[in-house]
Amino acid sequence: MNTHPLPSTSPEHGEMHHPSDLPAPSDPHRAPYAVRTPGEGSRGDPLAQLVRPGSIHSALYTDETIFKLELERIFHGGWLYIGHESEIAEPGEYRRRQMGRQPVILVRGQDGQVRVLLNRCRHRGAMVCEQDAGKDKVFRCWYHGWTYANTGELISVSGPEGYGASFALSEHSLTPAARVEQYRGFVFASLNGSVPPVIDFLGGAAKIIDLLIDAAPGGVLSVRAGSNRTTYKGNWKQVGMDGYHPMYVHASVLSTWERHAESGEGLGATHSDNPFGFDSISETRDFGHGHTMLDFRKHRLKHTGKFRAILEKTNGGKEYIEALYAEHEADWADMLIAMAGDPHLGVFPNLQLINNQIRIINPISVDETEVIMFPVLFENASREINALRLRQHESFYGPAGSGSTDDAEIFERVQLGLNASVEPWIDISRGMEREWIDSDGSIVGHITDEVPQRGQMRQWLAMMSPPDAVSEGAH
Amino acid sequence: MADKPNGSAIAAFTGSPTAVAVTHTSALYADVAAFIFREAELMDGHCYDEWFDLWAPEALYWVPSNSEDLDPDKSVSIIYERYDQLADRIFRLKDKRIHSQNPKSRLLRIVSNIIAEADGEDVLVRSNFILGEVRSGHQEALFGRATYRLFRREGGWKIRAKKVYLLNNDAPMRNVTFLL
């Protein structure tokens, strides 16, 4: 695999600890850092010992020291999805976001440029942007009145005569994220400057993001429909990409869909003929860098008629279909209609594009996670098509939806179960014997296989282990 | 930032110009209040079929997200359902494989501040509630405002539309899969 080990230090965040410096855990079953077995494929890196080819140690989900390292090395050390440029379409519009422990502002400056700025006054550190969302020319700190332009520059301090000649406004701008790059309107930022370009980071996942973007006429998404904000008492890595659970976790929803598979108002329309069955042609896919997909493309192409029929009876649906065929090659337009703008993609570590939503995963603590779901509308589609997208979303997702609530419940039960760490190994070996490598280098398995779990853990280890320990990649 | 609502959904919760306040001492007020308290009891008791029976076929059940009055065609809600989707919700609540309600939440709500307005053959009702939920040893307190459009039928009141504004609907929240 083509992993990119990240440098172990970044100037903003000081020296990182080598895992061998970590304190020995009080409970030897939880995290055997102290156990060093040189030559066991890990060259003695204790974290590497927690990730085996088909299993992982439960300390990855329960250990607070590991969680702190994840914040430092994964969330403060690499690319994170921040938001979509349509959220801040106009100069001055901003959204508050989180990069691990760091509160940031996603803002379009008066100059039109999209920036990600740390939400911390350069004077004595107060948060300068209080609203979740808004629009303004300036951020004024309400502690002592320092005022910043929406480009981040400090434009005035109160009582300037109190500062000597050596004090330069220009040296006190709001701190920008080290890197900010976009992929077709998806804004990513990194607090670590030494990361590859975002397009390289995305790799094969980029063209899967296109499945969503191109499904919008003109490629214009509108992420301005608000959000569902949910939380569960479990580790952030549990919001994985899993195609093995739906028949169990979502059994009650599948029964509901069966009740009126033909009426097709809800999500059942795009999930017909159980895509999660053991005989399904759906697949799992690992693009590298931890980016993984529940790949329904083959399945949905066989069932494209159903969603097309729903579109055709929705006001503006015929025009929508015509627009996609006018803008794209017929094969790709067929795919876009079949997939209904649902890539079912996870971009490691904090972004998922599932059904009609962009989803941000925020780790709160080792056993608490926040999941924010932003339904995506199509700027150039009819009101009715967009309303349909919202209704499909709400039926399954959000704090009262039929699906994500049972997911959250199971994540909490897993978190509780993992405390029984006498036998600490979590099995993620399903499909190891039958996975295969596609022509683009991605690893492919059956929809119920744990290809995504293994892909995510490979990237986890690559980012968590110091570069010298993973120079060969951690396949 | 968000568009002002213009969908029919909003109209369902807005009195017409001819609507008149129902005085607190009237028999109508007592009748409506009794209905609201009865509904609260059915919700607390997970009496799914009896609660669903309160709804008229034109049912609109709405729990907004992020704010109280966004246009539901342009902004996401927590729940936005008509009769058929509400029927699905009830169907699933009765399925023992609904993990988020197995075990069920223990619920107790205090309903107060009832205000009613007669609007043609309908009555618009607003009430506040505090809802305590205990599940798996964990207690949550939810605060909210419910707005109803009711009309009278032989058997009593029916709900044409109900909107539940949760005070924390713009904050990260845990599952709210019980009846609201």
Ligand code: FES
């Ligand atoms: S902390 Fe911001 S002006 Fe003093």
Ligand SMILES: [Fe+2]
């Ligand atoms: Fe799920």
